[in-house]
Structures are given as C-alpha cells and as structure tokens.
Amino acid sequence: MSLTDPILVEVLRGDSVECVHRGALVVLDAAGRVVFSVGDIEQAIYPRSAIKALQALPLVESGAADRYGFGHAELALACSSHSGEPRHAETAAAMLAKAGLTEATLECGAHWPSGASATQGLARSGGKPSALHNNCSGKHSGFVCFACQEGINPTGYVGIDHKVQRFVAEAVGEVTGHRLDRETAFGIDGCSIPTFAVPLKKLAHGFAKLATGEGVGPERAKAFARLRAACAAEPFMVAGSGRFCTDVMGLFGERVFVKTGAEGVFCAALPGQGLGVALKCLDGASRASEVMMATLIAKLVPMDEAERAKFQRFVTPVMKNWNGITVGGLRPTFS
C-alpha cells in the first residue's frame, strides 16, 4: 500500500472541501505500454470483484457455458456484483437448475440484497435472503457449473486448494502475467474465495488483453469477446438498478466494459482504444473510485456531445439531501 499516492477526488459541501480521496491509476495497452498513470502503479492490490470477467474464463473455455445454454444474461451475471434484485436471483437459480443444482450448492453465504429497493421488496413480501441474493451468486453459479462440466465435486469449491479455484487462479494469472498461488499474498473475499494481490499495472494489462484479445490464444480471445458482448447486452445483470457499471455500460454498449470491486477498486476494458484500466482508491471508497473511472473514460473514449452531457453526472456527481436540495458534489483533481 503506497503512502504517497496523491489526492484524486475531492468531496465538496457548500463552499468547502469536506473530504478527499487518494488513489493510483494506470492505463495500458495490450503490449504493456503505459499510456497514462498517477501514483504507484507497481503496488499490489486485491482486485476483489473487479476481475469477475477474468474469473469467468473457465466457465466459458471449458464449454460449460455452451453445455448449459448460457446466453448473454447468464454470462453477464457470472461477471457481476449484483444488487440482489428479483431478476438477478432468478437467473442465478436458473443457471444452477440447468446443471441440475440448487442454491444449496452455493458457498458464498446469504445476505440481504445490496440494493435498498430489493431488500425492501423482499422484506415486504415476507421473504428471507438466500445465497441467491448474495451479490456474488452469479459468479458462484458459474463456478459450480464449471465444476459439473469438468466432473469436479463442487463441495468446498471456494477453497484456495480446490480444483475450481486453481483453474480460476491459473486463468487470472495467465491474463495478468502474475502467478497466483499459495506463494502470492492473498486474502479471503466477502464470498469466501481467495483474492490474490496483483500489481496495479499487471491488472490493467489483463484488461488491455480483455479489450483486444491480443496477447492470448484464439480460444481465450473468443471467450473475452463473448464475455464483453454479454455484459454490453445485459448491463443490468452486471450490477443493478441505478448502479455505475450498469448505467455506464448501458450508455456506451460494447465501447466500454467496466467493473467495480470492493474497497475502491475499478477495472475497465476499452476495445476501441485497445486499452486496459486499473485503479484503486486507497481508502476503499466506491464514490471516489467511480469518479476516477468516469474521469478516465471521459478522457479516453470518444463520445458525442449528447453522450458527454449524459455522462457528466458520473464525472462530477451531485450530492442531494433527503429533501432533494443540492448540498455538494464530487470532482476529480486530475485530468
């Protein structure tokens, strides 16, 4: 963790800066050339959920996605940190059912939907949260479907030494060029799988490969294109109502793949520019990592005036209070 990374986002209230957020970010091409960076880009960070599209590679490359007939919605959900809205939970259940499984196979743990409306709706209907509402249930459904396809017993699939996680870590390690095994610094994620520390620069390199299909074999390039197309076609499945990833991919379609991770991580693949992006807000704030990512997208992705106008709310979000009064906002301090 770098001690010197600069302030990248300010939070304003009235006339004053109320909070500041520091971070590091890097934009790379598929050859590994740094196009733009701020802060320490060699520091290793836990990518958390930002790399779910890379973690979904075994599901696609094994043929499991084809065998179970997964389309855009299912593949997008496998790459998601969803809000636990009804369609998210239903799609996860349907993925499991296609492999003859139920939510009982999931080892991610149950929690109330991360989306406030989804939680209120579930409570209003007298429902209780299950593992299907866990924001990682799509990724986990993908894991166990992959296990079934490969004839691997899914029990204990979240463990670092389980075959499922070894296949996943191998794929992510190949794409980022950073070996991931028990020798790598790792932690346990919210959904119980290991999260391995990866240098920020290598993480961005992985997303440049996702953006271009360069630097990987033809089968992997096809899997990348399929996962990007799925998320572009079904951005709701990647996050949920009113969420940054859903709304930004909804605006730009196949031109921007973007995925958040816990504790201030954000990654993106920009196919038109052939670039990958990785960033970390050092204090873990999503509000700031979103502004950092939006600022980079505004800088890197050509857009017409109408798009730029629609996108401005992500670059400089306005904060309103419970009476709808504008009380302040966020702004980037780099450009």
Place this chain on the structure above:
Amino acid sequence: MSLTDPILVEVLRGDSVECVHRGALVVLDAAGRVVFSVGDIEQAIYPRSAIKALQALPLVESGAADRYGFGHAELALACSSHSGEPRHAETAAAMLAKAGLTEATLECGAHWPSGASATQGLARSGGKPSALHNNCSGKHSGFVCFACQEGINPTGYVGIDHKVQRFVAEAVGEVTGHRLDRETAFGIDGCSIPTFAVPLKKLAHGFAKLATGEGVGPERAKAFARLRAACAAEPFMVAGSGRFCTDVMGLFGERVFVKTGAEGVFCAALPGQGLGVALKCLDGASRASEVMMATLIAKLVPMDEAERAKFQRFVTPVMKNWNGITVGGLRPTFS
C-alpha cells in the same frame, strides 16, 4: 482540508494492508491546552451530527425540555443520529405530541431507517418511511419544541436565517469560541440545516467544556450535565442496536460521552479527565473514525481489565464475511 495529515488507521485483509485512512485529531482540556494531537488541528471541518448535544442547548436552556416533560430518553434522542428503530420513531412522535405537533412539522425529509433491521421490519409490516425515521428526527423534534416554547413560528426552521438556527448557531459558537454566521464557511446538512465549519481544535475545546462545565455559565453547565446524563442513561436513543456510540456509552456510562458525525467526524467529552476530543477522518469513513476514537478512549480513560477486554473490539475491529469467516480487520497506526 489538510493535504499532509498522516495515516491513522489501516485495514487488513489476509497478510496485507488493503486500505488506509488518514486523519487529524486533538485532545484538549477546558482551558484550551492541547494534551495530544496528530495532524493539522487548525483546519476547519464541518462537524455535522457530532455536535448535536451542543445544538440541543436551546431546547434545555429555554425551559422547553422542562415544559414538555422531557426525560433522559427524549433528551438523548435530541442528541442522536438514530437508526430509525421503532422506539426512536415513537419517541420523536411523542416529543412532538407533547408540544401539540405532528411529524408534519418536521423539515428533515423522510428516509428509510439507516438501521438494516429497522428497514426490513418496516417493509415487512407494510410501512413506509416518514420524517420520524430520519436519523435526525430527534434533533428536529427538539428544534420545533424549542420554537413552540419561545413562540417562534417553526415553519422554515431549518433555514440559516430562521430564529431557531440563529439560536442554535449562537450556542454552538459560544461553546466552541468560533463565531458562526453567514460570514462563516457553511454547507447544508443531510437534514437541511446549516453545518458551519469549525477548526478542529475549537471543536475539541467545546467538548472539553461539555465534559467539565468549565468556561461557561452555571445554567449552561447544568444543561451540559443534564444532556450527558441523558445520553449515559439512554445510549440506545443516541444511535441504535449495534452502533458504536450506543455500545461505547453503554459500556462506560457517564465516563464517556461520544458522538459521531457524517463524513468521518467524531467528538467526545471525558468528564473524569476533563478533556474534549475532536477528530476527522479525511476520506469520511466511519469505520476509521471509530477506530481513531476508540484508540483515544483506550489511551485516556482508565478502565479495568474486564472493560479493556470488552472494549478491544472497538480498537481493533475484526472483519468477518458472509460465512462468518474472519477475513481481516482494522488497526490504529498511532498510539
């Protein structure tokens, strides 16, 4: 906003530091002598909800609290940022009823309870959130009861030029020694009242006065003692189930008055030591401001071994995931 304040809290996952939080903090006595400090303590910050006990002074000093028969529960709620649990909302409604008012008088805005269980319970019962569930409804109920006592029309009471806010700002300005008016930097708070920027050091000085009753007149000293006693007797009313302020005051009773504010602010009054505390986590994270405050309490307040053992979970909180697995924790990096 200081650019140089040091890292005060680390967030660990597995073997690695995943996030860091910077801040500034100061401990003062009632004479204004700095006992301990880290970072820039001259910087002006928005105190937000951390000064609700000071904002409750007009309610007590005007005689309104006596006239309407407010006991510990009502006064603690007037100092609170509550979770919107049933007893919180009911007590706010009862305060208003004693002055012949209803929730229609409140101008704080409605929001779903900030407490997750309270939101689930409200939705399950088919209810909808009202202004009574707003975390500031106790403070606002105090404001309008004060207005009634003084014969002030409460309409528009959240406005910076309304008599209610002028009385409140005058009291807070006297206690902190920092004039609060239209010449002072200010912003609009979540509940629509003005929040004036106050130097961190002066904020701590105000809380040293709250702790001791020194440096103010006898009536104000009495009001301070009454507000502290109320929060010590009814800590649930100040925050809610499982919340830092409630649990810490529940543990220490009258020995520690502590109150959080949005965007990483925390203030405390330590009567036994005659000290006031004010701190700000620069990125606004509550998890870090709590660790900073707990570390100061552990350092400043004598406690027996059993208390220290119980209190450790606030100084070095453990993070568990949805399966109950320990994944990391927070730790202070100052002492």
